[in-house]
Amino acid sequence: MDTQKTNSFSVQKMIQEKKKRKSAGGITEKIMPYILFLTAAVSVLTTIGIVLTLIFETFLFFDAVSIKEFFTAKKWYPFSETNGSFGILPLIMGTLKVTVIAAIVAVPIGLASAIYLSEYASDRARRIIKPILEVLAGIPTIVYGFFALTFVTPILREIIPSLEIFNALSPGIVIGIMITPMIASLSEDAMTSVPNAMREGALALGATKFEVAIKVVLPAAISGIVASIVLGISRAIGETMIVAVAGGSTPNLEWNLTGSIQTMTAYIVQVSQGDAGYGTTIYYSIYAVGMTLFVFTLVMNLLAQYITRRFREEY
């Protein structure tokens, strides 16, 4: 290496030497993609496994109970030895009541917060409020459950004396509070990513800030906003601890919000805690209920995808 007179070493030479040692390690390059693929496959296979178990056990349930009874019977009364009834409608009713209340609470508050954060808040305010929202989203749901039972319910009982200790209203409101940060945070992300050029375009036409937020930013971010709402509602449907703690365990088909209810998730908890023997109809029923729950959330997600594509405003 004549050119390396000033240096006592040659970089090229060192690279060549290292390379020789590395060639043994070349095998890493070859097997790494397989290892990564396997890790990715684990989650996919787990999902498939869960769905298959659900389907399989659900079929076993329908050996004992007819599909017709499951979807049309108006009573969910599984613990009776003699005249048990497996009609899922009361459980669906319980889930829907809680979900609708949660949505009524969470959508307006979440959207309003998102608009405030993305369009009005100063950088400083945003930097303080956003992490707080995210902390709120990280509170264990059991804490929310006791919050509903021991704080919200007594307050509501002051206002509505006929409210029972276990009811649909209180857990519904608290689930709404729980999913509000998620809707706010994801919607805010969607609105913040709308290019500023669009806001400027509208402002330059004499639009007020609020008009810009409602008529330009909101429509442009609608796909992300709808996705956040559907995600929030999905969580409300699947929420377990809050309803198990504060909702009660009385499946019923009434429209009344003040009485005790039972949701699909709360029923699964109830059976899991009890001593339903393996192989009994009650044991299999939790899979059938779980399957129904799964279909609900799946439909919600498909709906979200459809809406996002249908209403997307490309920019």
Added chain:
Amino acid sequence: METTTATAKIINPQEKQIVYKTSDLDLWYGENQALKKINLDIMENEVTAIIGPSGCGKSTYIKTLNRMIELVPGVRTSGEILYRGRNILDKSYQVEELRTKVGMVFQKPNPFPKSIYENVAYGPKIHGIRDKKILDQIVEKSLRGAAIWDEVKDRLNQNAYGLSGGQQQRLCIARCLAIEPDVILMDEPTSALDPISTLKVEELVQELKKEFSIIIVTHNMQQAARISKKTAFFLNGEVIEFSETNKIFSTPKDKRTEDYITGRFG
């Protein structure tokens, strides 16, 4: 097009009035002074070009004319800008009112992610015009005014983002025309466009000056020479020279202007 000519203001050159009278305008971004003692009188129904190297304050100045500059945090101003005799820097002057009179076309085309029709109808709609028939007329007139009607009349309901960059920019001009402004501010409107689209926008500016007062910031000195009546040369936040465009380009008074227009810097 009949309606366009009917509303055109026919003005005797002797009676031309000042649209914008800027007096001793200073502007700071935080601690940095971006504009220093600007004094400019901009006349109505002509094209005024603002040229200068990057960072000279020309964009800052034009954004001050419709107070879009306020979107930048930490901006302070002193001095005054009289628009038709009223100081727009006075906080009691409603920005929405000002921007309804003073339209703006941006450097990069920024149509809304809506249909072509909705883009043009947007301005009139937010100002309360809802009658579908009237909106239809406004949309057609504005698109004709921006010389883009023939290209888009068959696809008014398609998304504006399907148009080419040059068409998008003319659509943005149409959007601006839809509220029949008094002044149109253009902030380097052709810098993101190809030469043919640039030419079309320049021709359009020649048409528009019959009805509107136009202030255009440009990087391109030939463009300023081609389309403007008067030119202001900005450098380091100051107006170095402001006069008739042909004078600036043939016999500049200031050495720095001469250096800039002959390409010695910038």
